[in-house]
Every structure is written in C-alpha cells, then in structure tokens.
Amino acid sequence: MTTLTRQCESFLLSVDPSVxxxxxxxxxxxxKLKPKCLDHLKLNMQARKLKDDPDFxxxxxxxxxxxxxxxxxxxxxxxxxxxxxxxxxxxxxxxxSQNIPVGMGFFRSTPSAVRx
Numbered sequence: 001m002t003t004l005t006r007q008c009e010s011f012l013l014s015v016d017p018s019v020x021x022x023x024x025x026x027x028x029x030x031x032k033l034k035p036k037c038l039d040h041l042k043l044n045m046q047a048r049k050l051k052d053d054p055d056f057x058x059x060x061x062x063x064x065x066x067x068x069x070x071x072x073x074x075x076x077x078x079x080x081x082x083x084x085x086x087x088x089x090x091x092x093x094x095x096x097s098q099n100i101p102v103g104m105g106f107f108r109s110t111p112s113a114v115r116x
Contacts, residue, residue, distance in 0.1 A: 005028060005030070008024075008028075012025070013033055013036065015037050016040075017033075017037040018040075018055075019037075019053045019055040019059070021033060021037045021062070022034065022037035022038065022041060023055050023058045023059055025037055025053065026060060038063070038066070038067065041067050042070040042074075047068065047071050051069075075081035
C-alpha cells in the first residue's frame, strides 16, 4: 500500500462511513476502512435506503449479499418466524395423447415419441 493510499484511508476513517466509502475500501483494498463501513451499513442503514443508493450497485455482489443477509437475519430474529399459510395446489393431469410444448418443439407424452 502506498503512502498516499494510507493517507486517504486515514482520512476516510475520520469521516462518517457511507456506501461510497465502502466502494472505495473495496476497490483499493482498504482493510481498516472496509469493516467500519460494513458495520455501519449493516447496523445503521435501512434496506430501502441501500436499495435507492446508486453506490450500492457499485459494490461487489459478495458485499451486497453480506449486507442484505445480515439485515434479513436481524429482521427475522427481531420479528420472529412468520407463519405462512399453506396453500393447496390443485393437481392437473395431462392426457397421455396430448402434445406438451417443450422448448422450441413439442414432446409427445407417449414413450414411443422419445428421441434417442
């Protein structure tokens, strides 16, 4: 790490963390700044604000997932498990002689139509 990079990281550590700071920390491998920014995003920013922040899209998918998974687990823990009602899905039977569209062609539902 160059002296200039260390000085920039030192400055960024002295100001409030932000999504943009995390983008810089990730891009320039600022190992002290990254955890500070991650903690700030995880604990202090609402998911809605993250979604609307254009810099959030500039983070790596791994960091986006880390932040959002932390928030999901936090919300799940705080609000408990929500019961989802079971919905019965009706069973649909397809007559054996009917053509079933598959991809660009048709697959005849009888065994004699299977290509080898």
